[in-house]
Amino acid sequence: MTTSLELPGYEHIYSGKVRDLYAPVGADGAVVPDQLLLVASNRLSAYDWMMSPEIPDKGEVLTRLSLWWFDQLSDLVPNHVVSTDVPAAVAGRAVLVRKLDMLKVEAIARAYLTGGGLEEYHAKGSVSGVALPDGLVDGSRLPEPVFTPTTKAPVGEHDLPMTYAEVEAQLGADVAAEVSRLTRAILARGNEIAADRGILIADTKVEFGLAPDGSGGLVLADEVLTPDSSRFWPADLWEPGHPQPSYDKQFVRDWLTSPESGWSKSSGEAPPELPAHVVEQTRAKYVEAYERLTGQTF
Known part of the structure; x- marks a missing residue:
């Protein structure tokens, strides 16, 4: 079960498997119609099941890597990024984007x-x-x-x-x-x-x-x-x-x-909890992929 954060100036509108969406709220209290705050969680899904526990830093790794790739692909296709100026509570793992x-x-x-x-x-x-x-x-x-x-x-x-x-x-x-x-x-x-x-x-x-x-x-x-x-x-x-x-x-x-x-x-039953060594190795693999691709230290 996912729980949404209280983000001042934003209204929670949807939680998917691994992402949460918020709408910016203007000074007049009205929702900004053409933008969304896209927050990457540390949740991980596999075989259409949500895994437990979460993978530390996963949301930030994916957000930073996506931003890097958007730059590499900018001559091929425009992307939805408006700004990375986001609330402190989700800094590093959230992006303000165009609503599409x-x-x-x-x-x-x-x-x-x-x-x-x-x-x-x-x-x-x-x-x-x-x-x-x-x-x-x-x-x-x-x-x-x-x-x-x-x-x-x-x-x-x-x-x-x-x-x-x-x-x-x-x-x-x-x-x-x-x-x-x-x-x-x-x-x-x-x-x-x-x-x-x-x-x-x-x-x-x-x-x-x-x-x-x-x-x-x-x-x-x-x-x-x-x-x-x-x-x-x-x-x-x-x-x-x-x-x-x-x-x-x-x-x-x-x-x-x-x-x-x-x-x-095929059991139809929820998967077991991920052991600590699988969580740690999964995080390490995500970070290594980020560092090898971007040349930047996470």
Whole structure:
């Protein structure tokens, strides 16, 4: 159960799995209509369950890394950031952003084959309807990034794969084409930059919105190329044919499905508490990813 903070000058409007949204309130007591305060919590979700306890500093790592990436991607796509001047209680893990009409599609691109994409490839030889070459294995690099969208399910429900035709039906042909192009371009740019820093970005999820007045094109929102929204692999340990070590929450997923946790995904029961060593190692992985990518000490 998430509890909202009391932030003077802001009104709590929504809490998702890992983020809380507040609306700025003007001096006249009216809500500012075109801006939101986006607060990244230290909560972590895996397999659509909220984990306990939280991961210390996670919200700040993701916020700072997203801000760094927004700068690296600014020539590709505009982003939603207005200001990092935020209340002291959420300093470092909150951003004032433009209020957008968010697209109801999870925009995902894959540069390497693993996870749910690998399962579909084994079954059909394709991912999201995109035919792939024969003979690929867990961790294979794809010939080029592939757009593999999913639905955006409510909290507690599973996102489901979408075909490109379904995305076109949801968004219209022009917006769907631009979402696909930008998602793949963001992952390609991310890998260009990360490769020099010893990290491979296997796949990523990004979110786009449109200005409510219909002006302008797509705006990149939420977070971008973080360990929560992407799979980060150490480049020097990359070896196709089995699951790769990672700098992201896959580490938590792997523990949950290990004999040590004693939990089964299919049980329908809530996962156990994360032991201290998993919490500490998860934090360390997030911080290491941030430091390796940005060159800055956290």
